Amino acid sequence: MVAGEAPVPTAKPVGVVDLPASLPLRRDGGTLADSTGVGALRGGFLVLLLLGGGSWCLWRWLLARRSQPESSIKEWRKWLFAAVPSSGVKVLESTRLTTRASLHVVQWDGKEWLVGCTEHGLNLLAERPIKEPDVTREQA
Incomplete structure (x- = not known):
């Protein structure tokens, strides 16, 4: 711009207002339409x-x-x-006694085991052979 010439007005979109230069804003020179164009698409x-x-x-x-x-x-x-679950061990029954203790009947190795579980460990309470079903009663 040469001294003595009037500044050339630039076309602004409707609703765009120039903010005073005293405001500490970053001014990148573009308009909102420029920043949301093809890049955003x-x-x-x-x-x-x-x-x-x-x-x-x-x-x-x-x-x-x-x-x-x-x-x-x-x-x-x-x-x-x-x-991986084993096919040799089966939990037949479980009963919770308290929030920290429970009883479990476990079948393993041809026997049934009654196991007590607490937060401190396991205890074997009883053991017995697996009961064979009575075939003569079921047929009668």
Whole structure:
């Protein structure tokens, strides 16, 4: 701008007001329309694309999991070093005595065991052989 010339008015969108220079604001020279243009549209599209792709992957995983047999679903436990339930031990009954004590009837190795559990440990209370069902009574 040359000395003595009047400043050239710039076109401003309706509703835009110049703030005084004494206010400590960052002034980047752009308008609101400039900052919410194509860049924001690309960002929104990217978010929608990621959500859609993630939903599709989850859906495919659920469908594949549903078609697998139950034994292969439990296979992941071996990778986590988790205990796999044994077919030799069966908990037949459990009774909670207090919030910190309980009784359990456990079948193992051809015997039934009555086990008492507390916060301090386990106690074997009784042991007996497994009762064989009386076949003659059931047939009569």
